[in-house]
Amino acid sequence: MTDTASARRARLDALREETLHRPVTAHEGNGFNGRWSRRQWAHASLFATAAMLAAAIVPGFDRPVVTRGHAPAPRHSMALALPPLRLAQAQGDSWQMVQVKRGQTLASIMKDLGIPQSTQQQLLAQSAVKNQLLRSMKPGTQLAFDLPVGGELRAFRFDQDDAHRVELTFADGEVKQNVIVSPTEVRTVVLSGKVGKSLYASARKVGLTSAHVNTLTDDMFKYDIDFNDDVGADDRFSVVVEQTWRDGELVATGPVLAATFTTGPTLHSAFRFDRNGKPEYFTADGRSLKRSFIRMPIPYARLTSGFGNRFHPVLGRMRMHKGVDYAAGTGTPIMAAGDARVAFVGWKGGYGRVVELDHGRGYSTLYGHMSAFGKERVGQRISQGTVIGYVGASGLATGPHLHYEFKVNGAQRNPLSITMPPPEPLSGATFVAFRAQTRTALARIREVENIIYAGDDEPQVAKAPAKTDAKTRRRS
Secondary structure: OHHHHHHHHHHHHHHHHHHHOOOOOOOOOOOOOOOOOHHHHHHHHHHHHHHHHHHHHOOOOOOOOOOOOOOOOOOOOOOOOOOOOOHHHHHOOOEEEEEOOOOOOHHHHHHHOOOOHHHHHHHHOOHHHHHHHHHHOOOOOEEEEEOOOOOOOOEEEEEOOOOEEEEEEEEOOEEEEEEEEOOEEEEEEEEEEEOOOOHHHHHHHHOOOHHHHHHHHHHHOOOOOOOOOOOOOOOEEEEEEEEEEEOOEEEEEOOOOEEEEEEOOEEEEEEEEEEOOEEEEEOOOOOEOOOOOOOOOOOOOEEEEOOEEEEOOOOOOEEEEOOEEEEOOOOOEEEOOOOEEEEEEEEOHHHOEEEEEEEEOOEEEEEEEEEEEOOOOOOOEEOOOOEEEEEEOOOOOOOOEEEEEEEEOOEEEOOOOOOOOOOOOOOHHHHHHHHHHHHHHHHHHHHHHHHHOOOOOOOEEOOOOOOOOOOOOEOO
């Protein structure tokens, strides 16, 4: 037992001596045995990445440090000879373009631009402004003001016409006028497109104006096409117009010279032609698209009394009413039902103030109970739609209205039911000139449509009126 305890003690002493004399590496922390742990490697990688980013981002981090006291290399300025600037460039090009809006005047535009009252009066006093601009200025007119910020008006310009521009320059209290001539070029073009979702939007997209669209719908095709129900998205239109160009800029577009409108398989066409010095629109066979007579001399008026026997509201007895009555407010304009010669202007018994028109070929019209006459005189030739007077209650009338009579060879006929006479077609040398003109326009339209709508089915020409001998034919 004693020997065993002695042996155990001896082994313990030996282990203690071995442990005390074994070399140990100095370290901080606990648990380090001379090898990095995974966490320590992660920390080291993070610090190294941060150091590299700092070297790349911080400006001049990797550049050598400049020793204080060393001045940078000296710099020298050199004067170079440059071409002289125009006055407008030297002072700053400050032209402001203004498009006149409805209700605006030149004075109100200058006031909005902050131009002093004295300068406004000086500009308005110029003869070119008074005699040319103010007489022709309308919505859409382009005006230009050379007006630097915080300065006074240096110049003003406007277009006298398509080829001439007037420029007024202000300097030293004086105004100098200069007319600049700009050559123009007139091009005859075909503008074509499909109706799509909106005829108006599609027409504007290809370059037509609102007036052009109104010509198509109100003057050319209103009797042949119902634009509310007959027109589809794939229907197409082509219009021939003249465009005026100046310095590479489109400055004006003329009226519609010719147009075609394809609805489904049918092709409708119309052409502008001057007859007796007045422009009209005709079908391909030379018949005017304007009707000889309009049934209502007052648009959108209310019919109050028809044609035939009736109880007269003033006389108090049955009496033949040889016309129709349209109620309207006093002063409402009354239009001529058709082209005519003024046959009578004056007072006529119970009709009060009356105008009678002779339309030729035995047709005439009478307009009664007027409050005032127009400017027409007996014997004068007037056009359809001319204002010949104004609604009133003169003569035997209980209130303001128009009494309208339509006569054939002197006999009154009901204007609401009678078949109106067709317009006279072109004939003789006039018709030959018309066909020569329309043939060129139609050829232009065909050429453009063959390119744009290649592969589409060929439309058929619309049938002519029943009274003509024209037959349906295919476009070649």
